[in-house]
Amino acid sequence: MIGYILTIEQKDAIQGQFYSEWQCFSCALDINDIWFVILSEQDKTEVLNSSYNWVLNLPTGEYIPKPNPYL
Numbered sequence: 001m002i003g004y005i006l007t008i009e010q011k012d013a014i015q016g017q018f019y020s021e022w023q024c025f026s027c028a029l030d031i032n033d034i035w036f037v038i039l040s041e042q043d044k045t046e047v048l049n050s051s052y053n054w055v056l057n058l059p060t061g062e063y064i065p066k067p068n069p070y071l
Contacts, residue, residue: 003028003036003063004055011035014055020046025055029066036063 006014006027014025014037023046027037037055039047047055 001038001063002060003038004058005061006035006037006058008035010055010058011037014052017052019043019050019052025052028063031064031066034061036061038063 011027015027016024018024023043025037027035030036039055044056047053
């Protein structure tokens with residue numbers, strides 16, 4: 001899955017923030033301890049029209065989730 005790569009400061013700036021009336025950012029840490037935000041095409045349209053449109057200019061990379069320790 002391809003996502004936008006975030007620094008810790010960028011993650012802190014957007015985590016839980018609404019980019020539309022009903023949608024907010026939910027950042028995730030990958031297997032390599034890199035912060036990502038994953039956006040659908042519809043999300044990208046909403047973000048583009050928000051004050052967080054800078055997110056769409058961040059570098060992208062492959063998000064690999066951490067293994068679930070309970071499985």
